[in-house]
Amino acid sequence: MKFIVSSTYLLKQLQVLGGVINSSNTLPILDNFLFELDQTKLTVSASDLETTMASSLDVESDSKGSVAIPARLLLDTLKTFPEQPLTFVVEEDSNTVEISSNHGKYALAYADGNEFPKAVTLEDPSKTVVTGDVLATAISKTIFAAGNDDLRPVMSGVFFQFSTEGLTFVATDAHKLVKYTREDIKASQVAEFIMPKKPLTLLKGILAASEEEVSIEYNESNAKFTFENSELICRLIDGKYPNYEAVIPKENPNKLTIDRTQFLNSVKRVSIFSNKTTHQIRLKIAGAELNISAEDIDYSNKAEERLTCDYQGDDMQIGFNSRFLTEMLNNLGSDEVQLEMSMPNRAGILTPIDGLDEGEQVTMLVMPVMLNG
Numbered sequence: 001m002k003f004i005v006s007s008t009y010l011l012k013q014l015q016v017l018g019g020v021i022n023s024s025n026t027l028p029i030l031d032n033f034l035f036e037l038d039q040t041k042l043t044v045s046a047s048d049l050e051t052t053m054a055s056s057l058d059v060e061s062d063s064k065g066s067v068a069i070p071a072r073l074l075l076d077t078l079k080t081f082p083e084q085p086l087t088f089v090v091e092e093d094s095n096t097v098e099i100s101s102n103h104g105k106y107a108l109a110y111a112d113g114n115e116f117p118k119a120v121t122l123e124d125p126s127k128t129v130v131t132g133d134v135l136a137t138a139i140s141k142t143i144f145a146a147g148n149d150d151l152r153p154v155m156s157g158v159f160f161q162f163s164t165e166g167l168t169f170v171a172t173d174a175h176k177l178v179k180y181t182r183e184d185i186k187a188s189q190v191a192e193f194i195m196p197k198k199p200l201t202l203l204k205g206i207l208a209a210s211e212e213e214v215s216i217e218y219n220e221s222n223a224k225f226t227f228e229n230s231e232l233i234c235r236l237i238d239g240k241y242p243n244y245e246a247v248i249p250k251e252n253p254n255k256l257t258i259d260r261t262q263f264l265n266s267v268k269r270v271s272i273f274s275n276k277t278t279h280q281i282r283l284k285i286a287g288a289e290l291n292i293s294a295e296d297i298d299y300s301n302k303a304e305e306r307l308t309c310d311y312q313g314d315d316m317q318i319g320f321n322s323r324f325l326t327e328m329l330n331n332l333g334s335d336e337v338q339l340e341m342s343m344p345n346r347a348g349i350l351t352p353i354d355g356l357d358e359g360e361q362v363t364m365l366v367m368p369v370m371l372n373g
Contacts, residue, residue, distance in 0.1 A: 001065030001090040003037055005057065007101070010086070011078040013044060013055045014071075016230075019202050020046040020053045021071050027117075032068035034116040035088075037061060045119070046071065051199045051234040052119040065090060066113030069097055073108055119233050122224055125217035128162055128187040132210030132227060138169045139204040141180045141362055144327055146197060147173030154239040157194040160218075162187035166359070170244050176324045177244060177347075177365040178331075184359030193218055194237040199225075203232065248365055249347055252340035254313025256285055257353065260337045263290075264329040266305045270294045271322030273303035280369050281322045286315040294322070318344045319371040328364045344368060 014033060025031055025048065034045040039062055045054040067090055077099070087100040096107040139158065147155040152174075161168040166183040203225060207214065214227040224233045271281055274294035284291040288311060293304035318341060329337065334352030341348045350364040 001037055001063050001067065002088065003042060003059040003061035003063070004085050004087050005042065005059040006083065007078060007081040007086050008083045010057065011075070011081075013057055014075055014078065016202075016206055017044060017046040017053055017055060018071060018075055019205070020048055020051055020198075022048045029068060029111055029115045029117070031071055032111055032116070033071050033074065034066065034068050034113055036066040036113065038064050045116070047117055047119070048198075049117060050196065051202075051232065052117075053202065053230065053232045054119065055230040057229070066116075067097060068111040068113050068116050069108055070110075077106060077108075120222055120235075122217055122219050122222055122233075125219045125224070126187075126189055126191050127218075128167070128191075128216045129213050130167070130185055130216065132207035132212045132214050134182060134185065135214050135216075136204050136207040136210070138167070138180050138182070139200045140208075141331060142169045142171040142178045143197060143200055143204065144171075144331060145173060145176050145178040145364075146171040149173070153237055154194055154241055157196045157237045158200055159194050159241045159244075160192065162189075162191045164188070164190070170241070172242070172244060172365075175321065175367050176328065177247065178328075179244065179248075179361075179363045179365075181361045182359055183361070184357070191218060192241070193223060194239065194241055195223060196234060196237055199232055199234040206230070247347065248363070249342050249349065252342045252349060254285075254316060254341045255311070256290065256313075256339040256341070257310040257336060258290065258307065258339070260329055260332060260334055260352075262307060263337065264326065266292050266307055267322055267325050267329065270303045270305055271326070273301045274322055278369060279322045280319050280371075281325070282317060282319050282371055284317045285309070285311050285313075287311065313341070316341065316344060317371060318348065319369045320348065320366055321369055324366050328366060332362065332364070344371065 036043045042057045042059045043054055084102050089098045091098055097110045099106045142158050159170040164186055167185050169180045171178050212227050217224045222235055270292045274280055275296045281294045288308055290307045290309045295302040328350055332352045334355035336353040338351050339348050347365045347367050
């Protein structure tokens, strides 16, 4: 088995695939990339058993075969080469892969390609097609709100809801919730599944600003994303997603509209003076004035700022965890945002006023914290 490939082209593909490999694997074979050669087509795969990703590369060759090559060693070697053709030759008698560059030869021990776990094939999947940048946006708008609690695995992923009306992506950790919908893209049939964070993070990185179409196939237990010359298959999170619609308050008579950057900067500044465990800040709204304050009684630290805003509703005081508010405001790209509230003990709803595409909607929900005194 022998092939010739460009060093930078190979490195670029392998760096993406390398994101799948865990730093410590239960099976030693998973520390390798699987190289499968079929004449001029080389398919390289990486897996952690839950997620498997494969990319096809064009190479010069007229042979076939498969070997598993140590990922870390190969990546570290490729990073040091300037652009040049590399020749890979599998030496079966010495059980090594020999790489020849313009300047030298390097031999790596390989493992049998047949030991590498096979990717699952999806039986009878449903299918939806979206463009890469739409999927990447949906992921980045929601993934930050997903939880990290191992005891509630369903909340540690992003909930995909596809219907003939549009696509909805939801993430929550019980303190904050984000719902992102696209009414301009529709699925042929209704489907719901929960995607784990790791494959989503990989997809977000690969598909950002990509105009390519991504085909999403899914069944009860797995999902497969196919785009350009790559495919990613992952196991879905098992379980029923909580009824998120039930926690979004419907009647919110108190509406605050404010410049996003100004609000964000104020919250960041004032929160430096907040209690280090609760991160609590207080919003006091009356007329066209928003007063943001925080206090850390243990250290006699306190801060307050006044901002002008557009407010319709009753005068009110409400407390929030500043970290959640900051994360949400950071994640909105609009100039102005609206915060809708009903009562100090009910969730606040944050939405962008501008900066959205046609058919795009973002609703962010943040739970209040009880104000003392």
